[in-house]
Amino acid sequence: MRLEKINGNSFYIAAPTNIGVFQFKDRYTLLLDTGDNNQQGRKISDILREHNLNVKYIINTHNHIDHAGGNLFFREHFPGTQFYASAEEKLFLENTYLFPAYLYGGSPVEELSRHFLRSKQFLVDDILNPGNIKINEEKFEVISLAGHARGQIGIGTRDRVCFLGDALFSQEIIAKYSFPFLFDIAQQLSTYNTIAELDYDYYVLGHAEQVYNPGELQELLKLNRDNLNYYLELVLDLLIQPKTREEILEELCILKELEIDFKEYYFSLSTVAAIISHLYHQEFLDYQIENGKLYYYQK
Numbered sequence: 671m672r673l674e675k676i677n678g679n680s681f682y683i684a685a686p687t688n689i690g691v692f693q694f695k696d697r698y699t700l701l702l703d704t705g706d707n708n709q710q711g712r713k714i715s716d717i718l719r720e721h722n723l724n725v726k727y728i729i730n731t732h733n734h735i736d737h738a739g740g741n742l743f744f745r746e747h748f749p750g751t752q753f754y755a756s757a758e759e760k761l762f763l764e765n766t767y768l769f770p771a772y773l774y775g776g777s778p779v780e781e782l783s784r785h786f787l788r789s790k791q792f793l794v795d796d797i798l799n800p801g802n803i804k805i806n807e808e809k810f811e812v813i814s815l816a817g818h819a820r821g822q823i824g825i826g827t828r829d830r831v832c833f834l835g836d837a838l839f840s841q842e843i844i845a846k847y848s849f850p851f852l853f854d855i856a857q858q859l860s861t862y863n864t865i866a867e868l869d870y871d872y873y874v875l876g877h878a879e880q881v882y883n884p885g886e887l888q889e890l891l892k893l894n895r896d897n898l899n900y901y902l903e904l905v906l907d908l909l910i911q912p913k914t915r916e917e918i919l920e921e922l923c924i925l926k927e928l929e930i931d932f933k934e935y936y937f938s939l940s941t942v943a944a945i946i947s948h949l950y951h952q953e954f955l956d957y958q959i960e961n962g963k964l965y966y967y968q969k
Contacts, residue, residue, distance in 0.1 A: 671713050673721055676872050676881055678829030687736045687876055689714055690825065690833040691723075694806045698726035702825055702833045703876070704740030711740025715747065727805055729754045729798065731835030732819035733762035733769060735786050737876060742792055752795045754805075756814075758821025760794040773936040781932055798823060813868070817858025818851065832870035837861050838887075838894050840878035848897060849928055851937045855902070855948035862895050905945050906954055912965035918942050 671685045683689040687710075690702025699718060704711055718725060725748045730738045733755075741763070744751055755763055762768050770783040800814045800823070811826035815837035826832045839850055852858050866888070873882040882890060901922075908921050919935075919942050922928060930938055946966055949955045957966050 671710075671717060673717050674881075676829070676831050676874070678827075678831075680827045680829040680831035680872070682833075682874050682881070683714055683717055684879075685710065685714075688874055688878065690729075690874060691718070692808070692810075692827055693723060694726075694808060696806070697723060698806065699723045700727040700729065700805060700810075701725055701744070702729050703731055703737040703835070704728060704744055706736045706739040708740060708743040711743030711747075714740065715744070724748075725751055727752050727754070729823075729825055730759060730763060730794075731815075731824065731833070731876070732756075732822040733759045734819060734836070735769075737835065738763055742788060742790055745792060752805075753793075754796050754798050755794045756799070756812075756821035756823050757797045758816075759819065759823075760797055760821075762819075762821075763794055764792060766792075773940050782936055785933070813864065815861045815864065817854055817861045820853055820857070826868075826870055830871040831874065832868060832872065833874045834865070834876070836876045837865060838875055838890055840875055840880075841890065841893065842879060843877050844893060844897055848926060849901065849922065849938055849941060850894075850898065852898075852941050852944050855898070855944050856951070858898065859895075862891060865891055902945060902949065905942070906949055906968065909949075909955060909966055909968045912958065912967040914963050914965055915939065915942050915946060918946070918966075 671683055673681055673683050675681050679693040681691040683691060685705060687703060687705055689705060692700040705714055725744055728744060728751055766786055766788050770778040770786045774782055798812045800812050803810050803812055809828055813824040813826060815822045815824045815835060818836045822835050824832060824834045824837060873887045905918060908918055919939050954969060955966050956969050957964060
């Protein structure tokens with residue numbers, strides 16, 4: 671992990687989950703996300719202290735544990751730090767049982783839930799809505815980027831740097847995990863349109879090995895859109911014959927040679943559910959219940 675300057679007062683810490691950093695004139699900093707756990711939170715803190723920077727403000731782009739797992743560390747070790755999130759993500763950040771519950775569809779088995787639950791209560795201080803805001807006398811743009819998470823947001827700085835969270839996946843991530851985790855397909859497609867209209871010089875993803883310029887971002891945007899459309903068409907083709915949600919995932923794993931563990935199974939099953947919902951709302955699908963199984967099929 672290392673601190674990399676992007677432009678002006680905008681930096682990022684290159685890590686498994688990239689951490690946005692904005693330095694204010696008073697040497698306080700705004701962090702965008704906090705990493706996966708307390709250990710990563712401590713590493714982020716050590717890097718900032720090496721550069722004589724102090725944390726005072728934190729924005730979570732969304733609630734997923736790899737972006738918010740260090741929240742409690744910063745709450746405990748940097749008293750007075752202000753935490754910000756969208757209203758939708760605040761609900762999940764403050765009630766960590768909700769994420770594994772919606773993945774599982776009920777009270778989840780421990781093997782699924784234990785990675786996501788926190789031992790102590792965490793509260794978000796302020797809600798962010800899309801538009802221009804001011805933090806510590808600096809202006810930022812809050813951008814709605816829903817899809818991967820219901821209330822995901824991006825942040826633009828005056829240095830023409832835009833932090834996109836997990837609104838897009840890098841070429842490396844798509845090559846390794848081609849079936850993305852998405853909560854809402856219609857929102858994700860709308861987010862692609864939002865990103866296409868952004869006007870910044872530098873773009874930082876939650877998981878990527880580079881900072882993207884506008885041309886590179888447009889190429890990546892096309893890759894993400896094409897990949898999602900491919901899976902929408904593939905699932906629709908699979909449903910020429912009636913299939914359950916689990917059978918759809920089984921077919922995808924076989925056809926695309928997807929290797930998934932226990933936790934990834936539920937992530938992937940959730941994405942299948944999102945795709946089914948989208949196709950159903952587009953009136954491409956119907957369903958039937960037979961012998962205790964729910965089947966979807968093309969109209």
